[in-house]
Amino acid sequence: MVDYINSNIHTYIEELKDFLRIPSISTSEQYKNDMLRGADFVAGKLKDAGLKNVKVIKTPKHPLVYADWLNAPGKPTVLIYGHYDVQPVDPISLWDSLPFEPVIKNGKIYARGATDDKGQVYMHIKSVEAYLKTTGKLPLNVKFIIEGEEEVGSDSLENFINTNTKTLRSDAILISDTALYGPGIPTITYGLRGLAYLELQVTGPNRDLHSGTFGGTIANPINVLAEIISKLMNKNGHINIPGFYDDVVKVTKKEKENFKSLGFSEKKFAKEIGVKKLKGEKGYTTLERSWTRPTLDCNGINGGFTEEGAKTVLPSKAMAKISMRLVPNQDPNKIAKLFTKYIKNITPPTVSLKIKNLHGGYPFLTPLDDKAMVAGANAMTKAFGKKTVFMREGGSIPIVTVFTKKIKAPSVLMGLGLNTENLHSPNEHFDLNHFHLGILSSAYFLQEYAK
Ligand code: BES
Ligand code: MN
Ligand code: MN
Numbered sequence: 001m002v003d004y005i006n007s008n009i010h011t012y013i014e015e016l017k018d019f020l021r022i023p024s025i026s027t028s029e030q031y032k033n034d035m036l037r038g039a040d041f042v043a044g045k046l047k048d049a050g051l052k053n054v055k056v057i058k059t060p061k062h063p064l065v066y067a068d069w070l071n072a073p074g075k076p077t078v079l080i081y082g083h084y085d086v087q088p089v090d091p092i093s094l095w096d097s098l099p100f101e102p103v104i105k106n107g108k109i110y111a112r113g114a115t116d117d118k119g120q121v122y123m124h125i126k127s128v129e130a131y132l133k134t135t136g137k138l139p140l141n142v143k144f145i146i147e148g149e150e151e152v153g154s155d156s157l158e159n160f161i162n163t164n165t166k167t168l169r170s171d172a173i174l175i176s177d178t179a180l181y182g183p184g185i186p187t188i189t190y191g192l193r194g195l196a197y198l199e200l201q202v203t204g205p206n207r208d209l210h211s212g213t214f215g216g217t218i219a220n221p222i223n224v225l226a227e228i229i230s231k232l233m234n235k236n237g238h239i240n241i242p243g244f245y246d247d248v249v250k251v252t253k254k255e256k257e258n259f260k261s262l263g264f265s266e267k268k269f270a271k272e273i274g275v276k277k278l279k280g281e282k283g284y285t286t287l288e289r290s291w292t293r294p295t296l297d298c299n300g301i302n303g304g305f306t307e308e309g310a311k312t313v314l315p316s317k318a319m320a321k322i323s324m325r326l327v328p329n330q331d332p333n334k335i336a337k338l339f340t341k342y343i344k345n346i347t348p349p350t351v352s353l354k355i356k357n358l359h360g361g362y363p364f365l366t367p368l369d370d371k372a373m374v375a376g377a378n379a380m381t382k383a384f385g386k387k388t389v390f391m392r393e394g395g396s397i398p399i400v401t402v403f404t405k406k407i408k409a410p411s412v413l414m415g416l417g418l419n420t421e422n423l424h425s426p427n428e429h430f431d432l433n434h435f436h437l438g439i440l441s442s443a444y445f446l447q448e449y450a451k
Pocket of ligand 1: 116153178195361393398
């Protein structure tokens with residue numbers, strides 16, 4: 001089987017290119033048909049791989065793809081999850097090649113979705129195919145559920161999990177939608193941050209005004225918004241919202257030691273992202289800040305005159321999008337309420353305020369000693385020929401906690417991406433050596449977990 005994978009890797013890469021040519025952007029109505037094409041592509045490849053019951057399931061937004069192979073009675077069942085939707089491509093001018101015309105440079109494939117998450121989904125389809133083509137069977141039962149709304153909140157999949165829990169019933173969930181600790185380092189991720197994402201709109205006068213005639217007589221919504229934002233966090237990076245930290249689980253000594261053993265270089269990290277100096281909550285290392293502490297960030301801000309030159313105007317409105325990354329055991333709904341209450345408290349009576357709760361997700365943390373986690377670590381160790389490390393992640397995959405609660409099975413995050421592969425930004429790419437090792441890791445996982 002390993003020989004089969006090794007000798008077919010070039011075909012797999014060509015097929016992955018076809019997958020990457022489909023602009024399956026989930027955020028905009030404009031790509032609805034491409035989303036369908038994305039789902040059909042996944043379904044077609046699952047069928048070719050030898051899976052049964054392949055279905056494209058319609059939803060109010062974007063289709064889900066389901067498939068299974070359940071001919072190993074008495075053996076455990078693994079549910080493989082991933083997403084075929086991708087992020088928008090803007091700003092397109094910063095791409096060196098077109099986002100939906102994949103090119104290979106220095107062993108990396110460049111395209112939107114290469115690492116997040118099409119390349120990683122494809123590894124699992126090919127590992128199952130290699131298994132079935134070489135041995136005629138799998139060592140255990142496998143189900144696939146591949147969604148098209150991960151980047152927009154996974155509403156349809158959440159609904160499907162709640163209403164079709166039995167269909168998805170499994171003993172473990174295998175997910176490749178995270179990163180390796182570093183190039184060539186086999187890694188299992190055991191924690192994710194959650195998310196609360198809100199939008200603030202501040203309105204002053206009923207229309208834009210001359211900044212000479214009216215300047216100094218009313219509150220400027222942009223100034224007010226800036227004032228509000230400045231009150232959200234103090235100098236030490238501590239978030240001022242009352243009750244915000246109440247449910248935060250402290251990082252254990254053992255974890256801190258594990259983080260230390262990873263040999264993280266703050267210098268290299270800063271250099272790679274091009275900042276002069278790092279900044280974060282006082283009293284924590286960069287890894288602790290990213291993996292174990294909640295944050296608050298402005299993701300976008302808008303208001304007034306932003307074109308070339310100077311226009312003397314007082315804007316009627318100003319808007320900001322604010323996200324909070326959450327850690328166990330913070331609850332996104334509770335945090336959104338606390339945030340809203342605090343914002344209302346600090347907003348002056350000179351403006352009116354609208355707050356929209358855009359979306360949320362629960363954080364995730366799982367024990368390392370579960371059978372499925374051990375199988376995942378062993379599988380990667382075998383594929384890479386190196387000992388697997390464990391880490392947490394600052395990003396979010398909200399559906400993981402829904403799986404945990406409903407399916408009541410452990411999720412193994414066996415990600416093969418790298419955080420330097422520009423996910424969500426221009427020139428996204430995926431290391432093809434990791435793609436290859438990911439197919440092997442996936443195949444070994446089925447073997448290891450079947451034991
Ligand atoms: N695959 C990412 C999550 C991720 C990010 C893993 C960074 C490892 C490193 C996922 O597709 C994603 O982008 N998640 C969103 C969730 C949001 C849209 C609800 C995120 O973290 O912003
Ligand atoms: Mn992803
Ligand atoms: Mn993403």
